Amino acid sequence: MNQSSVRITSNPAVEMPSVITIAGNDGMEPLIEKLCELFRREHLHVTFQLTMNGSSTAFPALASDACLIAPMARAPWAADRASFKSAKGYAASVVHIGYAGHGPRPDAKTPPSIYVHAGNPLNGLSMPDLARVFTSGSPAGDISFWHQLGLSGDWANRRIHLYGLRDDGKYASGFREAHLGGMAYAAHYEALPDRAAVVKAVADDPYGIGAIGWFDAAKFADRVRVLPLSRETGGSFHTPCLEDVAAGCYPLSSYLGLYVDRAPDTPLSPLLKVYLRLALSEEGQALVAEFTDTREGYVRLSEPDLKLAFEQLEKL
Template sequence: MPAYKPLSPEKLDEALQALSALPGATYAEAGSGYRAKDGTLAIVGSDTLTELLPDILQAYARRAPDVRFTTDLRGSSTAMPALSAGTSLIAPMGREAWQNDIDAFRQVKGYAPTRIRIAYASHGPRPDGKTPPAIYVNASNPVSGLTMEQVRRIFAAGADGGDIADWGQLQGAPHSDRSAPIHVYGARDDGGFGTAMRLSKLDGLPFSARYRSMASGKAILAAVAADPLAIGYATWMDAGDAPAGVRVLPLSKRQGSPYVLPAADGHRGEWPISYFFNVYVDARPEPGSGSRTAPEAKALLRFLLSDQGQSIIARHSREENGYLPLDSANLAEERAKVEAL
């Protein structure tokens, strides 16, 4: 395979100039980075934020009237490349950065981007908006829930406690016959959602040999609906995409904890496979003094995690993407991370 190298500053300027000439492109002028000549700051990121982020920036403008932004919200896949190239102040994403996103940033900068969680990504199950990533079983399956330890032992190979291969190994299993196999379905391990799930939710373990890779979330749920012995881990599902023959399986963080769903209630932070509205920032490590990031980015992050910022997020919770404010524990963690930047 060819050995790719980062572009030189001159070549990078040429590439950005070419991108700026494309129809509809709003990249900053070559050489100016995320700050335009008039001082406006560019933000490139997720198309799931087209209603929420402008509302937040409008409120922020009342607090900091001298700070102005332009937004280019065409998808999470645009966020990290723009942060890597220095053409976006922050990288707002409706998902976790995939490994290839992080590797590309590290190739350019020599260190990884810093992730700040801003809100929970969606809630459900619900018929009028996106349901967040969840584990599904056939609607006839009586299993009441799983712990995250059990999830890892079903979906991954080599988890502590040994693999769970048969329904009879679980309490409340659909078949008393201990040999009834668990049919495991999920996304492809191709650097996208499936890989990110494996790395962040399955402790980086390889998928089980029983794991059947599917092309899409709809394909996973169709397989689960048709198979009483199936279990599937699916990505965000649009309203109406989940067939009648499946249900979201409640989960718990650990043995003895209550089983919960990713519902819009006070227990949203207890859902153990939560995904987030994330903001990634360029925080260059500074020997002896932590890290260094743009002061405008830090100020905006403080606002996003402020009581006012979180209340704006709550007002948008019934929209299709349905972001929810963080609970007190997660909020305290992220505020501390921002102050350390």
């Protein structure tokens, strides 16, 4: 099967009258509507019911059988995963169909990023070093001073000032679990009430560094900058710009995920599998690409990530 050009045709096994219920991220609703329209060209017997009230509603709806597909534009937080597993006894399954955005760009939110003061000369950080900066207890040793990252002069003996959000089970907790090895934040990590406060703190502090999720930092553009990141020590640095996101290179990219309930040793229903396969087809990826220049800024999957998504789908 050619993964980049999948033709969705009628299949008697999935042609029974059916309703597919979908609940989740509200920003994804226009994309999901287009995917549903495309699906119905070959499957007129299928109707769709959409309840798109935000990513926070996706897992509760899936866990309570209120939907069959739960779109999210972020990774599920620990509470999301725990609530589903408590209800079902196993984890939800996901197929990634795109990247959730790119930036910085005018009038749009920048994807999850690490911010430093505009005057900070640091070229970038590897993800292993980022973990050593923001947490304590790394086997490789903690990084607390700028000279440990190669900065000299006035920076050499200055302590790194850490800013972020509260470790309360939401973004900061998910970021720590996904990207910092699950280690505790360093004692000098300053938790602030919201993303704007984090960016403002970095803008006012030449020795500061901040970690936040989606944020429109346009009014701080001359005072802070997004720090380039590499996946591995010695690797190439990348930012959430369109080119790097589209290539699958940016370490903090968020995925557009379609979550489904598939019990162990129980195949996913053929109808849902056809829908998910459509989202990964050339036609489906073209629909994702239609939103690249919109405020949402969705980006189709890179070829390696598309191949991986197909492989994950075929296991469902």
